Amino acid sequence: MLNLNLNLSLDRMDRTNKRENKREKLVLHRSWWAHGIKLAIACVLVISLTMGAAIAPSVAALPTKSAIKDPRIILRNALPIDSEVLRDVQKTLEQMPRQTNLKRWSSLKKDIETISRTLVQNQAQLIAEVSADRQGLLTEHLTSLSNSLVPLQEAILVKDRNNIKALSEKALDYVGLAEADLIQTFPFEVPAQYASLPQLKGRAQVELSTVKGNAIITVDGFNAPVNAGQFIDLVQQGFYDGLTFTRADENYYLQTGDPNGSIDGYVDPATGKYRTVPIEVRLPDQKIPTYGKTFEEQGLSGTLPVLPFAAFGTVAMAHPNDDANAGSSQFFIYLFESELTPAGLNLLDGNYSVFGYVTDGKETLDKLRLGDKILSARVISGAENLVK
Structure with a gap:
């Protein structure tokens, strides 16, 4: 089996190299950012072919099958909250599609009853824990969550396998909103040397309209406020409108944001200076992100950050x-692509700043190619969280 996998991987690498050789004839000026991304992916390929004999302990603790690949789950888990009540509700709902596939109907019936009872018993206490100005919104989201459980419970009772997944995901959307309502103040201050940069102190959503369709990016300022702030600030300025995808490979990534002209990034019109942001990655046991050093530089390669490259549509800052x-x-x-860059075994983690995920519009990403244009990028929610 090992030899078979090796041959398949080498064959895939050969096809990839042929595609790259053809593409290089068309693209004369390759972005120097792309070299870094491609190198990291190449390293992942090499490791996936050679690491069978001995795996570093930090990597061995993250088997591919256990890695979370759903961007919505990743984002919920990344919220800086400590509510055991809502976390338990979240985890139970997230398991329902799997329980349905296994036809564990008695467990599903018990779980939905437990969730409903838990919310009734704890709603008043949850609302009392937030400030008065947030209580109305939290009440609305908790009520919507409770209401969403009614059709889900009905689907479980009649063993409607086709609708349970969609109904549980709808309920989870309200769980995420309620969890976010519990965050009353931003949990940390960025280091002083970066405090003058735009910061996203919370979350925002950006609608990316392209010639191939639209996609929604959920931008996470709780875990990467400086990189997220840079992105949202540029979106609000219309910086990305009309730009093209200057690097694209349907198996790896889409890259954009290179403005016309000789400058490779953003020049702040207020100062006339080229504005940069540091690498910014948070580990699960850290209160604030690590700034200025990659995981590779810290000897942390193979460690899974709070926002990992584990989901299709992960959005990160190039450098x-x-x-x-x-x-x-x-x-x-x-x-x-799980065969080439498996979740939990990805050298991109910690070496680029992830600041969000595409949470809607996967079909658009599937269609986008080199040279396709962004028609517009606009903030559709969370603009008030940008601090400049």
Whole structure:
């Protein structure tokens, strides 16, 4: 089996190299950011072919099958909250599609009853824990969550396998909103040397309209406020409108944000200076992100950050191969392919700043190619969280 996998992987690499050789004839000026991304992916390929004999402990603890690949689950887990009540509700709902596939109807019936009872018993306490100005919104989201459980319970009772997944996901959307309502103040201050940069102190959503369709990016300022702030600030300025995808490979990533002219990033018109952002990655046991150093530089390769490259549509800031603290306007959307870049065994983690995920519009990403244009990018929610 090992030899078979090896041959298949080598064959895939050969086809990939042929595609790249053909593409290089068409693209004379390759972005130096792309070299870094491609190098990291190449390293992943090499490791996936050679690591069978001995795997570093930090990597061995993250088997591919256990990695979370759903961007919505990743984003919910990344919220800085400590509510055991809502976390338990979340985890139970997330297991329902799997329970349905296994036809564990008695467990599903018990779980939905437990969730309903838990919300009734704890709603008043949850609302009392937030400030008065947030209580109305939390009440609305908890009520919507309770109401969404009614059709879900009915689907479970009649064993409607086709609708349980969609109904549980709808309920989980309200769980995520209620969890976010519990965050009353931003949980940390960024280091002083980056405090003058735009910061997204919360979350926002951006609608990316392209010639191939639309996609929604959920931008996470709780875990990457500086990189997220840079992106949202440029979106609000209309910086990305009309730009093309300057690098694209249907198996790896889409890259854009390179403005016309000789400058590779964003020049702040207020100062006339080229504005950059540092690498910014948070580990699960850290209160604030690590700034200025990649996981590779810290000896943490193989460690899973709070926002990993584990989902199709991961959005991250590009940077020069030799300077992780010189990202500016160019970003890339990671197109997850489990055979080449398995979740939990990905050297991109911790070496680029992830600041969001495409949470709607996968079909658009599937269609986008080199040279396709962004018609517009606009903030559709969370603009009030940008601090400049």
